[in-house]
Amino acid sequence: MAAPKKLALVIGSGSVKCAAALGIQRVLERADIKLDMLVGCSGGSLYAALLALGYPTEKIAEMSSSLWTHDLTARPNRRALLQAILPGIVKFDERFSLRDDRKVNQRLEEVYGQHSFEEAKIPLYITATDFMTGEMVVLEKGPLLPAVRASMAIPLIFPAVKSEGRMLVDGYLADPLPVGVAIREGADIILAIGFEATNQSRLSSLGRYAFQFTSVMSNNLLKANFAFHNLAHHSEVLLVVPEFEERVRLFDTEKIPYIIQVGEREMEKQLPYLQQLLAA
Amino acid sequence: MEKSFELSGKIGIIVVKGSVDALTAPHLATFISEQIAAGHTRLVADLAGVDYTSSAGLRVLLGAVKETRALGGDLRLANIQPDVKKVLDLSGFTSILKHYADRDSAIGSYGG
Secondary structure, three states, X not given: OOOOOOEEEEXXXXXHHHHHHHHHHHHHHHOOOOOOEEEEEOHHHHHHHHHHHOOOHHHHHHHHHXXXXXXXXXXXXXXXXXXXXXXXXXXXXXXXXXXXXXXXXXXXXXXXOOOEHHHOOOOEEEEEEEOOOOOEEEEOOOEHHHHHHHHOOOOEOOOOEEEOOEEEEEHXXXXXXXXXXXXXXXXXXXXXXXOOOOOOOOOOOHHHHHXXXXXXXXXXXXXXHHHHHHHHOOOEEEXXXXXXXXXXXXXXXXXXXXXXXXXXXXXXXXXHHHHHHHHO | OEEEEEEEOOEEEEEEEEEEOOOOHHHHHHHHHHHHHOOOOEEEEXXXXXXXXXXXXXXXXXXXXXXXXXXXXXXXXXXXXXXXXXHHHHOOHHHHOOEEOOHHHHHHOOOO
């Protein structure tokens, strides 16, 4: 008898849009399909971690709504301006950020502070990027808090996270949809939920300019990596790309119920084929 | 999945319907290879009836493109449906494959 197929869910970067993964999980639960591993990148790591810990989707929606709010980036890092203008005097280093990260650290502490990878009911992999080499770093052991924090350390916005001698930043810089991690861990079937970064309608500020610049690069990186992983491996990749009719901005957590609904709708489309694959 | 072959002048039209996925892709790959072996190297895949493709489907398309181009021909796509277009776009396929809004445009793209 053939070995049972290993099913992975890979949640790519996409801030609050990653809540669509909860819609996928709801469809899988209704069909009594269990995941064998979870991979999360950036915003996707927030959800991958909570799903792996076994929280119900309703609870995760509630937790992420109170975690990911606009005031996370409200407080500027006052030192940053001086660092930028006088890098020799006010020491400029790899932990430079325009925003103060105390609030985000506190919120993440409340949700993930007591948890570790070892507690996960489903094997969990969180990706970050070694800022000094560009390599993807897959985190899979120890406390969850630094892993999630590193995975979502958007350069310029939040400071990098120091870990075992490396400076870790947001996983999307290495791969916005790290399907390769699931392939390496032996997944036969991979549900990949990915999001292209939204283009700015107007480049009317330095922030928007920087976002557009990074969006262009990360979208091209997403396509290049995804093409490679689709073609170079035997694993079957089922791409879930939620189409949002309503505009979803970075901190639109009030839209989480809608986002989950869209995720459910997209997963429903894939379900018959997934069931066939699992039965084959 | 259903597949059929017809000729429009010297251009071979492969009409595909249904899902192109891991369960059906091997049949499609064999079918296309048979047409190429029969000397049809300038091909159009009419995907009007294809509502789904996964990575296995992408691999078949790329294999067919490589096979036909090695023989001086090509595989060009027509009538790509929105859900399939999303996958082709995100995997960068629309930048390496020629694709057209309808079958006549795809056939016409080969010139005389």
